[in-house]
Amino acid sequence: TQLLEQSPQFLSIQEGENLTVYCNSSSVFSSLQWYRQEPGEGPVLLVTVVTGGEVKKLKRLTFQFGDARKDSSLHITAAQPGDTGLYLCAGESNFGNEKLTFGTGTRLTIIP
Amino acid sequence: DAGITQSPRHKVTETGTPVTLRCHQTENHRYMYWYRQDPGHGLRLIHYSYGVKDTDKGEVSDGYSVSRSKTEDFLLTLESATSSQTSVYFCAISEFVGRTDTQYFGPGTRLTVL
Numbered sequence: 001t002q003l004l005e006q007s008p009q010f011l012s013i014q015e016g017e018n019l020t021v022y023c024n025s026s027s028v029f030s031s032l033q034w035y036r037q038e039p040g041e042g043p044v045l046l047v048t049v050v051t052g053g054e055v056k057k058l059k060r061l062t063f064q065f066g067d068a069r070k071d072s073s074l075h076i077t078a079a080q081p082g083d084t085g086l087y088l089c090a091g092e093s094n095f096g097n098e099k100l101t102f103g104t105g106t107r108l109t110i111i112p
Numbered sequence: 113d114a115g116i117t118q119s120p121r122h123k124v125t126e127t128g129t130p131v132t133l134r135c136h137q138t139e140n141h142r143y144m145y146w147y148r149q150d151p152g153h154g155l156r157l158i159h160y161s162y163g164v165k166d167t168d169k170g171e172v173s174d175g176y177s178v179s180r181s182k183t184e185d186f187l188l189t190l191e192s193a194t195s196s197q198t199s200v201y202f203c204a205i206s207e208f209v210g211r212t213d214t215q216y217f218g219p220g221t222r223l224t225v226l
Contacts, residue, residue, distance in 0.1 A: 009152070031212040042116075042202050042217025043155070050212060088154055090215075098143050098162065098206055098213055099170075102155040 003027070004091055004103035012109040016078055021106045023072045023089035030092050032065050032072045033100070037086040079110045115139045116218035118203050124224045131190040133221050135203030143206035144186040145215065146170075146178060148199040155202065161186055193225045
């Protein structure tokens with residue numbers, strides 16, 4: 001069974017600060033996705049990274065896929081209250097596998 | 113919006129009773145999934161379907177069964193609900209974007225088993 005461990009599990013910071021969330025595994029993934037989930041709703045895809053070492057930016061969010069494709073990070077610059085939510089990483093073991101392994105989640109709270 | 117609805121959105125039931133949750137999609141996607149979400153566990157796959165009457169087990173399938181008699185509907189049944197099945201249940205569909213699988217989720221069903 002593939003496992004994806006996220007750290008930290010909870011994070012509460014002041015508005016304007018920077019933060020990094022980590023997603024780690026001992027398994028190799030063909031792609032790694034990040035989702036954000038708000039209370040009472042389902043997760044929504046933020047980004048997919050496919051190539052080892054790949055970096056993608058989405059406004060103030062920077063996503064990186066590890067060189068060995070076993071880990072990923074999400075960095076948020078100048079966090080805002082609207083960034084509050086549950087962040088989930090999800091790995092696809094093989095292209096076309098049609099199944100994702102989800103991480104344990106990081107609950108982020110940005111304090112105004 | 114992937115056109116996914118779940119019903120009911122909330123349900124309280126008693127131990128030992130059968131419960132059926134419904135997922136409905138409007139865009140003819142082939143793959144559909146049922147997950148449960150619990151604190152500290154992220155999302156765990158219960159069952160999934162790759163076509164009408166084609167289903168397979170996920171990592172936490174014990175105590176659950178599914179059926180898919182039409183493309184648009186995927187039903188999750190708890191034959192005899194237990195308190196350990198108290199959870200939030202999400203349905204999802206799968207869409208290929210490039211080489212990768214992207215999943216779109218419904219709004220969830222909060223189930224409480226007393």
